[in-house]
Amino acid sequence: MIKRAAVAAALLLTAAAGCGDTEKTSSGTGGGAAGGGTLTVFAAASLTETFTALGKKFEGSHPGVRVRFNFGGSSTLAQQITQGAPADVFAAASPATMKTVTDAGDASGTPRVFTKNRLVIAVPQDNPGKVATVGDLSRRGLKVVLCAVQVPCGAAAQTALEAADVEVEPVSREQDVKAVLTKVGLGEADAGLVYRTDAKSSGGKVMGIEFPEAAKAINDYPIVEVAKAPNGALARDFIALVLGEQGRAVLTRAGFEGP
Numbered sequence: 001m002i003k004r005a006a007v008a009a010a011l012l013l014t015a016a017a018g019c020g021d022t023e024k025t026s027s028g029t030g031g032g033a034a035g036g037g038t039l040t041v042f043a044a045a046s047l048t049e050t051f052t053a054l055g056k057k058f059e060g061s062h063p064g065v066r067v068r069f070n071f072g073g074s075s076t077l078a079q080q081i082t083q084g085a086p087a088d089v090f091a092a093a094s095p096a097t098m099k100t101v102t103d104a105g106d107a108s109g110t111p112r113v114f115t116k117n118r119l120v121i122a123v124p125q126d127n128p129g130k131v132a133t134v135g136d137l138s139r140r141g142l143k144v145v146l147c148a149v150q151v152p153c154g155a156a157a158q159t160a161l162e163a164a165d166v167e168v169e170p171v172s173r174e175q176d177v178k179a180v181l182t183k184v185g186l187g188e189a190d191a192g193l194v195y196r197t198d199a200k201s202s203g204g205k206v207m208g209i210e211f212p213e214a215a216k217a218i219n220d221y222p223i224v225e226v227a228k229a230p231n232g233a234l235a236r237d238f239i240a241l242v243l244g245e246q247g248r249a250v251l252t253r254a255g256f257e258g259p
Contacts, residue, residue, distance in 0.1 A: 036064025094152035129190030
């Protein structure tokens with residue numbers, strides 16, 4: 001037990017140090033009122049904007065509660081949870097990454113799908129590579145960035161490209177979709193495959209190009225309370241918020257699809 005606690009503490013510190021700007025703390029009300037505490041949510045990087053907004057709503061309805069987010073690649077977050085990192089809620093970008101947690105016995109109850117997302121081709125606003133279709137991504141000399149295949153955005157990209165019968169040699173594979181978005185937005189790549197919601201949240205830095213084969217690779221997003229969650233009651237309240245009308249409204253405005 002002492003060894004597991006030490007590992008858990010080390011993992012949490014590593015996650016906090018490694019997430020950089022993908023880890024956000026929402027601290028709207030504070031105040032240490034009765035019933036307060038910290039809710040720790042591990043969530044896919046593509047949920048950064050929507051969950052940050054929902055975290056502020058949650059704090060507003062739970063005086064004294066602080067919501068702490070760890071955003072990143074779903075496969076990395078799942079590994080951290082199974083290795084003992086303390087978390088209350090896990091929201092993944094695919095059932096496959098959620099299965100890592102459920103198979104390890106680290107989920108409390110059955111995960112529920114709360115939204116869906118699909119890919120678009122992200123290009124800089126001036127589109128220097130003159131990309132118009134998914135077939136253009138195979139063009140020689142075009143710098144394309146994709147997610148690593150073990151994370152949901154990478155698995156979805158592989159499925160979509162296979163459906164389009166397009167072969168792509170990416171210049172790099174990133175550990176989460178925000179890293180792909182950043183490289184395209186900075187002009188370090190001519191194109192990348194990201195979720196529709198990420199292109200929409202880029203603040204005009206990238207343009208999202210829809211392509212029909214994306215319909216073959218729509219990702220389900222499941223959410224669950226983590227087994228032995230330090231704050232189980234808060235975890236269940238937060239999941240209820242995500243599944244409820246307020247959660248659906250925030251997700252829909254961001255470009256997510258209904259479950």
